[in-house]
Amino acid sequence: MKYSKNELLIEVQGVSLSYDKQILRDINFRIHNIVRPDVNQGQVISLIGRSGIGKTQLFKILAGLIQPGSGTVKVGLDQHPVVAGEVGIVAQNYILFNHRTVHDNLRLAMKHSSNTQNDKEKDALINEYAEKFDLAEHLKKYPMQLSGGQRQRASIIQQVLTGNRFILLDEPFSGLDALMIDRVMELLLGISTLHELNTLVIISHDVENSLAISDTAFILAREKDKEGATITETLDLIELGLAWNPNIRENQVFQTLVSQIKHKI
Ligand SMILES: Nc1ncnc2c1ncn2[C@@H]1O[C@H](COP(=O)(O)OP(=O)(O)OP(=O)(O)O)[C@@H](O)[C@H]1O
Ligand SMILES: [Mg+2]
Known part of the structure; x- marks a missing residue:
């Protein structure tokens, strides 16, 4: 698949968050503008982790709704610190x-x-x-x-x-039946190809559906003997040949990857 990764759109550096105990530890990732010939190819990223790991807290930090204990979130072509209200948010409620x-x-x-x-x-x-x-x-x-x-x-x-070009979604598939999940996935894929800079960040515990529509996935988990969740793995689904394929859920390689990831979160 011919594509290139161009300008930096989102950069998360050293984000940590603690309440009475550490929730998030040293989260780092970058999202670049993906460019494909003849396609208005936006970005679809997922952050996957199990319940209680700290996903909604990270969602709020990425949206600029809460400040992390340390670290920065920069967005846009000019890479300015995120400001509440400039990011589209689809909360579960x-x-x-x-x-x-x-x-x-x-x-x-x-x-x-x-x-x-x-x-x-x-x-x-x-x-x-x-x-x-x-x-x-x-x-x-x-x-x-x-x-x-x-x-x-x-x-x-x-x-x-x-x-808003940057839209964050917290658990967009939960509480929906299989048909509705397919409709929501179609909608998200539709949005991701409406404009080259459209960037969707899906935060979810649903490994299969998140991976099925993403070009990149970050796994949020706890490392052995360490407090707080961090990114333990990055999946480049384009390089794996698993991105941009609406029927990917039927693919054997994809299914194997899904079960591997389910064991890691
Ligand atoms: N205001 C707060 N004060 C103290 N602890 C909090 C606060 N908000 C969240 N937490 C704790 O942070 C942890 C992560 O919560 P978060 O809501 O981010 O989890 P999550 O990964 O989104 O879970 P789920 O998949 O169930 O939505 C939980 O242990 C929660 O109890
Ligand atoms: Mg949550």
Whole structure:
């Protein structure tokens, strides 16, 4: 597969976090802009670790919502320290406003987007996404009237409409049935190829689904006799020949990798 890794988009250096005990220890990783001929290829990265390891804490640090005890998170082509609000976040407890319809939630997301679209153009874009991701008939409903999978997709689209290129997702597959997981995966893959700089960071304990859509995965685990979780392994799925293939879950090499990783987290 022909590709190159260009500009640095995200750099995490020496991130540690402690409460009464150490949660995260010396987390380091870099995400580069992947460029492929003839494809608007964005980045899909996953951070995989078991329950309680510190994923949501790392999510909050990457989003700029909490400060680490030490270390830095830099984002963007100019590599500035991350600021809360500039990163799209899809939290497990979705952040849609319950007193607004899905359509109005999506319109609100576009309020601050620095573009010159008028109301008609904004609605056209909302309708386009809604059509594409099976939400068209639900636009007039309130979030409480949606299923978990529909709310999850509305919440992801909402983040895309804000115009943020960098979107963090905490456990995007949990609580969804197999069909909805496939829909969410399609949506994420769709977003990752909408724009070259779109970068999705999926934080999850779901090894199989996370690896299936990622180009790179970082394993978050505890090393023997050491406190705090750190990155114990980096998987370059492009080099392994396992990236950018929608049917990868059926692949034998992929399945073997999934079971190996399940034993390591
Ligand atoms: N405000 C806090 N004060 C003290 N400890 C905390 C605080 N918030 C989280 N923790 C602890 O940090 C650890 C990691 O929590 P975190 O929510 O990041 O786990 P997680 O990997 O996201 O788990 P899950 O997969 O279940 O969501 C847990 O042991 C938790 O008890
Ligand atoms: Mg969590």
